[in-house]
């Protein structure tokens with residue numbers, strides 16, 4: 001049986017709008033082999049509940065999204081990592097949080113659990129106390145060869161960035177292997193959401209990764225609305241999209257500047273920083289918060305756009321638009337900068353496909369996926385944004401995808417603000433059972449949120465999957481063979497979220 | 504072209520905002536915490552080491568924005584440094600995640616005295632929305648001795664600047680101790 005047929009042979013659960021099928025443990029155990037034979041079925045994520053494992057898939061041929069679940073009998077389930085490398089970190093996280101073991105896993109080292117929580121399996125339903133235990137030393141993958149030495153970096157880095165540990169194995173100037181160890185920012189976000197109403201839990205989705213607060217807030221709200229069968233008012237939908245595009249703009253500007261700065265080219269950094277500041281101030285004027293945190297709520301948006309806010313945004317965007325051509329000329333015409341970005345940090349398109357990498361990481365390596373276009377959601381069905389794709393796979397290609405998106409987003413915001421529908425901005429929510437999921441394209445890629453509510457409308461199970469889950473491992477591949485000095489450039493061109501995957 | 508733009512920027516008006524004054528009561532309170540000898544050592548400039556103890560990264564965005572040309576924090580004698588060994592201030596963002604406790608303590612141990620510890624953002628103040636999680640100790644104060652709290656989620660660059668300027672002013676104030 002094909003993997004798709006295998007999943008669809010399970011019992012449908014009535015999840016909206018993407019169906020979830022519950023398989024028997026035996027049927028699930030056939031999945032790895034079936035997946036190997038069916039490369040077009042991409043793994044989007046894996047998570048669990050006490051005694052149950054879940055996985056999300058995207059059929060790259062039809063664009064269909066579906067979920068599969070199976071009981072983990074005796075705390076074990078068949079690992080998907082032999083068929084899908086993207087599963088590795090999910091399986092490690094599932095063991096740490098839900099104490100379920102992936103049988104036949106490629107890698108069974110701990111991931112989020114550094115041995116410092118005082119309990120083991122915090123979300124397993126009956127966490128085991130582990131008082132005062134000495135945290136174990138992390139194990140890293142071995143590297144063999146002549147003249148290899150190790151550079152350990154972090155968790156605290158030299159710049160103003162998030163904490164994580166990078167272990168470089170170096171031969172001469174070149175990186176032989178990079179291995180990231182994350183989890184330092186694990187905050188127990190998912191466990192804090194359980195038992196709350198979706199309105200109360202929205203604050204956690206908004207704080208999964210602050211730079212994507214709108215995208216994650218929207219994905220969470222859309223999943224909750226799907227579960228409850230609620231349609232957000234059209235005005236709220238348009239305002240969400242305007243905020244999401246503004247978020248894309250400010251992040252793309254920021255990282256374009258930072259990539260140049262990491263090549264020691266200060267002017268674009270200064271200029272992008274100034275333009276971005278203008279956008280953030282306009283966001284504050286229009287929505288009362290520079291990053292627009294907590295503005296998207298299940299049912300709609302928290303506040304309507306302030307009077308004069310639209311004009312402030314349009315003025316800030318006009319300044320950005322006016323400056324892009326000359327910034328681009330400067331970016332293009334300086335050999336010292338081009339020398340650093342072209343050909344650096346090459347990500348093989350095959351790897352991008354195998355990991356189903358979203359966002360500019362995937363699209364910079366030719367993977368044509370943008371959740372706004374397919375599976376698509378309102379209001380993008382009417383706006384029909386263009387997809388920016390580059391084939392180069394290097395730092396430069398990722399930057400160019402972002403510059404193209406920056407320009408596209410400016411046009412989208414203008415169109416949205418010009419034709420804002422009238423009416424209310426927040427719909428009431430019923431308190432009842434349901435299950436829903438949503439994919440929303442943030443600046444980094446698609447944010448996948450899934451949740452199930454009990455009869456009282458309280459969260460029984462939830463997972464928030466940041467796009468970085470499928471991009472972080474690719475950074476390790478892209479840096480291979482590059483010089484150590486180019487790591488900051490490569491890292492910034494990926495700009496994966498630490499908080500988003502540390503949960 | 505870059506050169507004509509640089510020349511125009513040189514003769515044009517600066518893009519930088521006017522600075523706001525530091526709040527006086529905070530300055531006085533901070534001054535009382537600092538010995539006169541330390542004041543002489545630090546002078547009117549501070550090196551800041553930002554340490555993220557588990558933020559959502561929203562606070563980092565605003566701390567980074569402090570360095571953009573609109574806020575230009577270097578004009579006040581404030582600058583970010585790459586190591587706690589070079590720092591006078593540890594600017595800590597995020598709740599105190601248990602997985603970061605050891606790194607936080609080591610960062611403090613590496614920071615020479617006299618020094619300030621600033622907890623920036625609601626999470627750093629008391630754990631924020633992550634209070635009570637199995638993975639979080641609480642605010643930064645649960646792990647490090649904190650001198651100054653800057654609330655906000657995230658605090659805006661203007662609020663951050665106000666707090667940092669209060670540190671500088673406290674050093675300039677005549678000795679109380």
Ligand code: SF4
Nearest residue numbers: 558559561624625626
């Ligand atoms: S205070 Fe707010 S912005 Fe800062 S880390 Fe906490 S949740 Fe994020």
